[in-house]
Amino acid sequence: MARGKLYIVLFTTAVCGVFSVVVSLAAVTLKERQEANRKLDQQRNVLVVADLVDPVTRLTVEMADSLFRENVEAQLVRLETGEVVPDDDPLAYDQQRAKRDPALSRPAPDNRAGIPRLPLKALVYLVKKNDALDAVVLPVEGMGLWGTMYGFLALEDDLNTIRGITFYDHGETPGLGGEIESWRWRDQWEGKRIYDDASEVAFHVRKGRAPPDDPFAVDGLAGATLTANGVTYLIQFWLGEHGFRPYLRNLTSGMEGH
Numbered sequence: 001m002a003r004g005k006l007y008i009v010l011f012t013t014a015v016c017g018v019f020s021v022v023v024s025l026a027a028v029t030l031k032e033r034q035e036a037n038r039k040l041d042q043q044r045n046v047l048v049v050a051d052l053v054d055p056v057t058r059l060t061v062e063m064a065d066s067l068f069r070e071n072v073e074a075q076l077v078r079l080e081t082g083e084v085v086p087d088d089d090p091l092a093y094d095q096q097r098a099k100r101d102p103a104l105s106r107p108a109p110d111n112r113a114g115i116p117r118l119p120l121k122a123l124v125y126l127v128k129k130n131d132a133l134d135a136v137v138l139p140v141e142g143m144g145l146w147g148t149m150y151g152f153l154a155l156e157d158d159l160n161t162i163r164g165i166t167f168y169d170h171g172e173t174p175g176l177g178g179e180i181e182s183w184r185w186r187d188q189w190e191g192k193r194i195y196d197d198a199s200e201v202a203f204h205v206r207k208g209r210a211p212p213d214d215p216f217a218v219d220g221l222a223g224a225t226l227t228a229n230g231v232t233y234l235i236q237f238w239l240g241e242h243g244f245r246p247y248l249r250n251l252t253s254g255m256e257g258h
């Protein structure tokens, strides 16, 4: 009987040992591929929100790279001043990692979007057509009900009209807050405006239906007002003075100067 117990203990230890090696090996060897897939997913979202690729297209790494090379100029932007930071390879910048690094980030000012830290630099994407600005794609994020919602917002070349929104990562409940992903809801964003005549961020998600002639509002999410409010707050933050406002201002004056 004693031998039986010893056998069970040894057998269990051996099985655990073997599988922990297998899992560790898988984690190490798949890390690179996971990283590549994450990058491809981000690129796909940027291309889709900028209307450069159909959402149903199965994009390969090569297709995404070539669409990026031909149409997109990535830029690193110092958030505090809105100036562009020269960089040979902006796409190598990991904004999420920077946010967690005390040397590359700072505490965010008080905000309703639930953003605790801000990276010093943000990665933005200029979409070009015949060498002229066609759209700008900005990374946005903020708290939903269950966690941080990450997305991209595309603005037309007037830097005020919305071309599209996408949320590529969030923890909201499918069918409730998770509807931020649905095309039915996101389609309404197209053509809405961010800033009112007083240059304040006026865009918001309504509770219930938005009047069709309201240029600054989209419909709420039924049964998910907390998520919807989170979306309003994140847009108001990132398009405001602590977000991309200084950059958009610089971009506008740069365009006027040409």
Ligand SMILES: Cc1cc2nc3c(=O)[nH]c(=O)nc-3n(C[C@H](O)[C@H](O)[C@H](O)COP(=O)(O)O)c2cc1C
Pocket (backbone or CB within 6 Å): 145, 146, 172, 173, 174, 176, 177, 178, 221, 222, 223, 224, 225, 226, 227, 228
């Ligand atoms: C299991 C469960 C999941 C929920 N998920 C969400 C969610 O993802 N987003 C959200 O805003 N509200 C969610 N709610 C509902 C909120 O608690 C809250 O009632 C709702 O946001 C209020 O929105 P309403 O005023 O449009 O009904 C969930 C509730 C339950 C019970």
